[in-house]
Structures are given as structure tokens and as C-alpha cells.
Amino acid sequence: MKIALAQLNYHIGNFEANTQKIIKTLEEQKAKGVDLVVFAELCICGYPPRDFLEYPEFIDHCEAEAQKVAAASVGIACIIGLPKLNPVLEGKDLYNVAYFIEDGKVKQTVKKALLPTYDVFDEYRYFEPAHEFKCVDFKGYKIALTVCEDLWNLGDNPLYKTCPMDELIKEEPDLMINIAASPFAYNHDEERIFVLSQNCHKYNLPLFYVNHVGAQTELIFDGGSLVFDKAGDIVHEFKYFEEDVQVFDVEQIKRSIVLNKEQVRQTHTEQVYQALILGIKDYFEKSGFTKATLGLSGGIDSAVVCALACEALGAENVMAVLMPSKYSSDHSIKDAEDLVKNLGCKSTIISIEEVADAFEHTLKPEFKDLPANVTEENIQARSRGVILMAMSNKFGYILLNTSNKSESAVGYGTLYGDMCGAISVIGDCYKTQVYQLAEYINRQKEIIPVNSIVKPPSAELRPGQKDSDSLPDYDILDKILFEYIELKKSLKDIVSLGYDEALVKRILKMVNQAEFKRYQTPPTLRVSPKAFGMGRRMPIVGKYLS
């Protein structure tokens, strides 16, 4: 039996494009003599469809598209994923299912049992879990077909009481197939490989695993589909961050002929770099946009975002806007101009002095002789926001946000100012990770001016301002933030690692008090196991460690 795994990039709710892509792949594989093509979880509608799942019309649409795929599956079998109405008036309205399609018909429906509700996932909001399990018979093979999370309980995952493979194995299947929608985080590919490999070990079966690739707003699916032999060794690891379709001979895999065992793993920084490129690219393509703008300060954050945008969209589609004020240092303009030269993107200089002065003059009767403070700093940041949005409105550029995760965590940024943008590119990268990205971008030649990397970070909103005036060094800050945000450690536990108690207290307080700001920030490309946004849901008007 020849089996093709199709790792494709879908678009949520874009039924026409998704179905077309699936049928085209089917036809190509049929021409190659393939017996079965496997597509990813919920490929019909894209993942995650979120509350569209509550619209009965959306569900009807999914079924209709699945029938189109079935009708096109003559002479070739396939597996597709879709949400399906629960016919019984008990439990949730829907199941998350895989259709096994053969001879133009849905031959078997496999329901997902383990429904993640942690982090970015909300599956139990919509889906009823499966309680019955049955293998699929196809061309003399017995296939243990499961959906994504169903392989994530090997019997020892406390989250789940069901272990679907423990049930399916009773039928003595010949192989496992899993269709997934497993989003990227820099450490997730290794977890994924480990868990899937453990399944092969435990059940002594080969595994064909198909993931999504492509970004859906903040969630980036990295692909990296996998084929394992029954010993749990990797037979083939698919491309990351690209569509990829590969054909396998099941007999060969069953005989455990390892073709490609030792793939060199990418560093986290390389992965994050590629993930962000894909995140930008798909945000634009799927929204129907081509051109981006951003404010270029001469600092490292906007430099990295600009370089990423040029790589993702083409330098000719990126408009960098330099917006000096009276507090901008000379080197900032020069560093920004050097970057533009290195990248070859478009740029323009728009001074904010006139508008900032106009605001101060307009507000003079209110503010009288009150001393300048954060108000005037915010006016500058917001004047830049208005200018960038005006460029966006007038010319159709989409504004990229350039805030990093460290700033976002402690609320070091101006709402409606530098926190503007359609999508936050590096908002899930701590400042120290931004430096790593800069070094990676400069791996072959200097693209980001070294001066942007080595100079002390500054928002340049008042004379001589430095980030270190109000924040601890990023080396320390980022470590404390990681302990609190990613690892959910307590104040006490973080202090016990050797950090100053008053400092840790101050930082945790800043994090909790900045929830109101983060609530209004753009969606953030998720590259870590715990990003701000849909995967971290905090009260705003709480009073805990704040």
C-alpha cells in the first residue's frame, strides 16, 4: 500500500481554497498510484475555527465540502478532518472527526477522544469526546486512526482518563495514522517527536503523522509531519514551515527500514526566525494584503522586525518610517538608515516635532505649568502611532507592531502608541531572544547595524533616557519573567533561585498591573509555550501580587 501524507497550509473558513487544495492533491497522488492520502485535523475548515463552530451554517458547510472531497475520491482513498454534528441530543453539539473516504464515500468516521483545553486550546467548548474506538480496515491492513491529542495519553497523562490506543490495540492493528493540528513553540517539535515515538514503542507499530503548516493569525503551525517505524525511530521528518507531500510504502516502513534517522535539529533561534517569517507571510496572504509599514527607531526591536518583514514580504513591500523627535540621538537615525540600506526596503523620514509641539500647545491651557512627565513621553509615542496609521490608511500598508515580550510583560510601552499594529511580530520573544534573532539575521553579513545591537536600549522619549533607568538589565528581567510566565513559579520560589526579593516583587507586580495594556494589544505571533494572548487568560481588575 502506498500512502501519501499531505502537509498543507489551510485558511480558516476559506472552504473554496481548502477544498480545491485537497482535491488537487488527491488528483496528483492518484496519478502517482497512491492508495491513500492523509490530510490534517479539521483541514476542511482550517484550525482553529473557534466560535464559527457555533454557527450551524458553518457546520453544514463543512459537511458539504467533505462530500465534494468524497466525490473526488474515486480510485483513491483519503482521510480528512472536519467538525461533525453530534446526531444525539446528549453532550456537546459536535465531534472533531476524521472521515475515512473510499470509493467516493465516507466509509468510517473516527471521533477524537482527548480534547485539549489548556493554553490556546478550547476544544471542549465545542466538541463531545469519543468513547468508542474502532480501527479502519483498508486493503488488508487494519489502521489505528486517531486525531491529534489522542496519542498524547500513553496511559500516564493525568489530564486524561481515556487512552484511545489502549483500546485500538486490542484489534491488533498493523499501523497507526494520526491527523494533527499541533502549533509551533520553540520546544514543541522535540516534545512531539518524543511522545509520538513513545507510542510506537508502546504499541510496537509504525506511525504516520500529519500536521498542519501555516499561520492562522497568532498560531503558527510548523508542519514537521513524521513517519516512525515500529521501533519508534524516525523514518522521515517532513519539512518545517513549508507545505510538503511525501509518499511511503507501508510494507517498507513495517519492515523498519530507517531511511533518514539522524536529522540535524535546528536551533531554537532558527526555528523562531522561520516561524516569524511564516507568521508574517500568512497574515498578509490570508488577509489579502501585500505591503507592510513599521516605525524604525534605530533600536534593535524595530530593526529585527524590519528584517523579518523584508524576508517575508520582499523588501520592496516594506516601508520603514523614521520618526525622529527632539530627543532622538543622531546615531538612531543613522542606524535606521544603515539598516534600510542593508535591506533595500523603502523608507521615509517624518519628524514628529511639529505634531508633538501642537499637542503640547493645544494642551497648554489644561496642563499650564505642570512639569513634563510620562504624559509628554506618551504624546510622542502616540504621535508616531497616528502617523503610522495614517500611512497605513492612505497607502494600504499594514502596520507591524515591534514590541518585545519583556516590554509587553512589564507594561513598558505606550498603549495606542508603540503598542499599535495589526500583528505583533516579536511580542512572544523576550529582549534577550531578540538579540539572538539579530545575531542570526547577521549570520552571513551585517544586516542589522552592529550599533543597534551593542548600544544600550532606549525608548528615547526624554533626554538621555535608557531602559535600564526603570527596568533591571534584560538578562535578569527575562529570567525572572520566564520563571513567572512560562513556569508559573511563585514569588518565593523565584526568590529562592537567588534573585533579590524586592526586585522580584516589583517585576511580578508590573506584570500583573499591565494586564489592561496587554488586553488591547495586537495578536502576537506565538513561538513560545506560553505567549500573551489566547493562551494566557488573566483577570484585569484583579489584585493578586499587584
Added chain:
Amino acid sequence: MKIALAQLNYHIGNFEANTQKIIKTLEEQKAKGVDLVVFAELCICGYPPRDFLEYPEFIDHCEAEAQKVAAASVGIACIIGLPKLNPVLEGKDLYNVAYFIEDGKVKQTVKKALLPTYDVFDEYRYFEPAHEFKCVDFKGYKIALTVCEDLWNLGDNPLYKTCPMDELIKEEPDLMINIAASPFAYNHDEERIFVLSQNCHKYNLPLFYVNHVGAQTELIFDGGSLVFDKAGDIVHEFKYFEEDVQVFDVEQIKRSIVLNKEQVRQTHTEQVYQALILGIKDYFEKSGFTKATLGLSGGIDSAVVCALACEALGAENVMAVLMPSKYSSDHSIKDAEDLVKNLGCKSTIISIEEVADAFEHTLKPEFKDLPANVTEENIQARSRGVILMAMSNKFGYILLNTSNKSESAVGYGTLYGDMCGAISVIGDCYKTQVYQLAEYINRQKEIIPVNSIVKPPSAELRPGQKDSDSLPDYDILDKILFEYIELKKSLKDIVSLGYDEALVKRILKMVNQAEFKRYQTPPTLRVSPKAFGMGRRMPIVGKYLS
């Protein structure tokens, strides 16, 4: 047995304040000879604590506070709610429990079985459902004690397979007690009364039901705790939107002496009015703020928000900012000034002409002779946003957002402009509901100038602009939006109600295309069964009906 129900206003994560309030109530009731005081669901930490529940330190804190309450419960029993660690490494980490505390000790722990995951709820993200049920014995009574949703399956709710009361009734209890956290929506009090009353009918038992009161950012808990006799008739309906503690003699209730059967129900508009007042009030009190600002345009939306803010915070704490441009009509300033006079709040006039001109002049080298379009309209709205935020930054006023639900639905508003604010006051009220609120506010005398109510709505961002230039009449728009957003009807079903197909298509498209804007808007006080925000989770880069 004398039982007190304590309907109190808690603050998420503010353990000190919550515990103090609980212990103070215990002492007061003890002095009155009460035997048992019932507090609401998760009263120890406030509801909803959201992802704070993932912090082990937060959970430890809850347990420690519960032990303080237990220690204070000598000579009086009480029921409190808190999250509790699941001691077994199977299932979720936590249970949502009620502690029955007697003689200074936790005598029994009752776990919640039915965990809502619809709309604003995420309980299965955190909690393991109960599978075992046992009544509590106290002073010769057998009490069927349940937590909130556990009474929302009478055996016929397809969402749930468990019916806790069907289990508890086997022990032949004498009464039911339910501790709840049931947020306000204008139609929810009637649903609540109906469902609770049905429980009394079905099990032939009296019911003591305690709800939260108070707002937690966007979620408003309306109180309205209830006591029913075994026939399902209301014995007592607690105050709405206020703290309220009442004592009952269980024997009297058991004998079904209806004390207060026919309470006049408030209209939806009255309820929404009171909910919004409480929403504003608690946002400020719980954040430690006292003063608000808002932009006053002379239109009805900002007029209603200003009147609500004055009622909630005191007119002396409200600063209305009139920001005319060259496109503002004379009557707008006059209408705004009349409102200020009627309300007695502070006000100031800050023209945006100078800053808008400065932006246009600054951008002239970029825009050259391109015709004015939405860009220049947005510059005006954003100039106002910057000014309001500057007033906020300089003087500590918190900015109230004045967008309504109709605008928010179709994206008729400027991101970082009129969509700024810490909290959206009427963002869950359709324009037609805003008119009803205005009429209610004017029920005794003219507070909102009649001219603001009768004139055609306009954003006044270009000469002679009217909302009706780009939107259908609000009467029609709001009805279509309600069908789509609240009722989740399909295009076809909405058209079949008699609306023009092209119009419905256009509106649904506007709604779906505005997701990116709504993602960045302030939290919105929720008063309807389907508000934008945490209860409506849509993809941004989707392509469905868009």
C-alpha cells in the same frame, strides 16, 4: 435552624479583603443567632480567577484563607467556595468546591460536577468534574449542597450527562443549597428563576440560592439571590446590584409560607442601566481609581456614558472633554454643554484643529495632493484619542470608551481613536438600546438634551457626514446584528425573515471583517447573552462570510 445567605461583592485575588468581608459577616450573623451562613461560589478568590488558577501559589493561598475562615467559624457554621487541589494525579489539577465548615473545621467538601465551557466560561480548562455526590448532615437536616451549574441539568440538558440532584435526592434531603457565580445578562434573571424553580418542583424541596454581586472587569454579577419553597414559589428575592444578607428560618420555608411572592420585575432597560452603573463603579473601586474622563461629542452615545459615569462616580469626578474640529456642527457643542450643565460634571473644550492641521502638514510631503479620505477622518479621531489619553496621564482620569455595540459590530469606529479607553461602557448595547437608556435616564427630567436624542447620528468627521451614509438605519441594522450575533443564524435564515439579501451579506461581511478591530478594543461591560470579548472567540484572519 436559622440560615443566612450572604450576597457579597468580592474582588479577584484580593484575599485580604475577601476574607475580612466573610469573617465580618460571620461575626454579625453569629450575634444574631444564625446557625449557618452561606457564601457564594469561589468567594475566597473571587470569580472568575481565570489563569491565576494555574499558579500553585494562588491555590495554596486559597486554602490558607479558607482555613482562616474555618478558624473564625466557632459557634456558627458556614459554606464557602474555593478552588481545591485534586489530590489524585488523574484528571485536572483542581476541583471547584464548597467547604461545609462547622466547629472551626472543614467538615465536608462538595465538588462541582457540571463545568460550563460555553460563552464566557472556561471551567473545564481548570477543574475536574465531580462524579460522587453526598448530602451534608447539619443539625438534624440533610442538605443537598451543590455548586452553581449543578442545578442547571434537570435531566434534560443535552450539555451534561450527569444530574447531581438526581443522585443527591436518593438520600432524601430536607433542603437544597446552591452557591453560584451567575453573571448578569438582561434576560438571565428570568432564566435563572425558571431553572431554579423547576428544581424545587422536580425534587419537592425548598432551595436557598446565593449569587455573587459586583463587577469583575467585564463580567457583572447582579446578585438577585433567591429562596424558593418546595413548590418552586419565590419566598424571597434578594436585591439586585447590591450586597444583601438575609436570614431565614428553615422550618418556615419548609412549611411553604410564601412571604413575598409577586415581586415586580424590572424592565430590561432598568436592569441594564443598573448593571452599567455597577460595572463602572466596581471597575474604578477595584482598580483604586476615582476619576473618569471621556470625549463628549454632543451625540447620544457619549451623552449616555457621561450620565452613567456621573451616577456611578459622582459628577464631581467626571471630566467631559469637548473636542470640536472644523467639521463639528454648532449644535454639537451646544448639546454637549447642555448635558454638562444638566449633570453638573466638569468639562473643558480642547479644539483638535491645531493638531489635526499639524498632522496634515507633517504628512503633506508623503500624501502630496492625494484627495482626503478616511485617513484624514481617522487622524481627527486619533487626535482626540491622544488628547484624552494625555488628560488621563496628566491628571489620573481613567478614560471611558463610548462606542456602542452596533458600531463595534460593523467596525464603524477608529482603532486608537474613538475606540480607546480603559473600559467600554455601552459596547454591549446596540444603538437602539442606547436610545432606550437615554429615555430611561430622562425619565424624570431632561438630562440628556432632546436634541442629542432626535438628531440623526453622525461621527462629524467630514462636512455633513451622517451614519446613515454608510450604514443602514439602526432599527434594521440592530435587528440583523441580533440575528447573527446573539442568535447565530445563517445568512439564508436572516434573509428569510424578510431582509434584503445584499444588505444582510454586506452586514455579515462587515461583522467578520471587523474582528481585527474588536481584538484591540477595551473590555466591554457585558449586559447581553452574547457580548464581544471573552464570550465570543472568533478567528481574525478567517475568510468566512467576509
